[in-house]
Amino acid sequence: LDRDEWKDSAVAYQDDVGLWTDGGLKDHIDKFVKLAQSFKQAGLTFAAKKCHLAYKELSMYGYIVGKNGLQVDTKCTTLIEQWQRPICVRDVRSFLGVMNYYRRFVKDFSKIAKPLTELTKKDVGFRWSDEQDKSFQTLKTLLAENVMLKAPNWQDAKNGVRPYQMYVDMYDISLGVVLEQADENGRLRPITFESRKLNAHELHYTVTEKECLSIVYGCNVCERYVGVMTFDIWVEHQALEWLFHKAQLKGCLMQYVENLLMMVEIEGTKMQDLEAIKHYLTNFEWPAHVTNESLPRLRRKLKIYCLIGGQLFRRAAKGKPP
CATH class of the missing domain: 3.10.20.370 (Ubiquitin-like (UB roll))
Structure with a gap:
């Protein structure tokens, strides 16, 4: 897929392609036809049995992907809920491997999982106590809540x-x-x-x-x-x-x-000034909305900003905060 052409409506992962639209069924079909033509020109084909068209949400790679956001596939949460208590280090590693895949759905995952991750260290004997059991059960419970992550x-x-x-x-x-x-x-x-x-x-x-x-x-x-x-x-x-x-x-x-150079909350006039400075550094002219009254202030500020990779940065004196 041409990334620039399809960046807002399609994504390829391994041998699967996800296509999404928000303009109605006709728009969806038109884009699918265009996508199919691109594949045909490249000598590629679709497996008809694996094509799912005009769905509001889809199950992909253990997730439910839809307009409202991302969730863990309920089939996966059910399997994890039924996971038996580990009886050896290998079992712990298997459980943590699955949970790590879904860790973005669990608040404070590292803190909760620490008693289990400690068991996977070298030269640490397997010992299952109340602390490990609490960690194990808490992770399963939190994932079973199946929080939806907003798009x-x-x-x-x-x-x-x-x-x-x-x-x-x-x-x-x-x-x-x-x-x-x-x-x-x-x-x-x-x-x-x-x-x-x-x-x-x-x-x-x-x-x-x-x-x-x-x-x-x-x-x-x-x-x-x-x-x-x-x-x-x-x-x-x-x-x-x-x-x-x-x-x-x-x-x-x-x-x-x-x-944290760029991590300062900017509001109102400050934001407008930064947009004007970025425009000047990019085009070597001030934008049309800049007034004669604001020019002296902008020229003073211009000295302490630079453009790197299309992003605006503020220069900081050595040893001093920006």
Whole structure:
């Protein structure tokens, strides 16, 4: 498939192709015919028995994919609910392998699964206690709830109509991230749950350092959704405010500032100014809406911004927050 031609209506994965449309049945059929013609020209054929046309949702690779979002296939949740208690390390690895495939549906997966992952380490004997059993049962229960992950609305997020909401948290042993967006009724719905364990070095971080680390982790792991859009970050600790107002930063905290250069909430006039500066750096002329009164301010700001790979970055003085 030509990625540019089909990027908004089709995707190929291994030997399967998914096609979606939102313009009605005629539009759906027209695009399918066009897709079939592309395959014919390439000397490829469809297996008629495997073609499913005009469905509101489809089961693919253990998921139910539909207009409203993504869910775990109920056949899979049923099998996992019936999973027998592991009696050896191999059983634990098998269970965790399946659960890892669906980990984005489980909030704080790394924290909950830790008693089980510890059993898979080298030179650790198999010992099943209440702690492991609780972890095992909790993971099965949470997946059985079959949370639907919302399909992100890129346009609404970009326009600020329904911006992404990122909730980050840290625990003694792990980091957790929830990315949400409001639906048409204004109700916040999850897009993904992300988490990871802290490594041996990170376990000794201070509370502030761990909270800063969770923010950086959240931005990195959710980059495919948020890109460089404006979005809200919610943290229990005042890590972000402290980070950007501390006079001198060293070590990992300085690295966090560098990673968070673009992570400042921008509203109103500030956003308009940035759009104008980006337009100037791209086209070497100011956009039509820029007034004579705003030009001096924009020219001053122009000195501290640069364009890299089509994205706008703010220059930061060494050792100082942006």
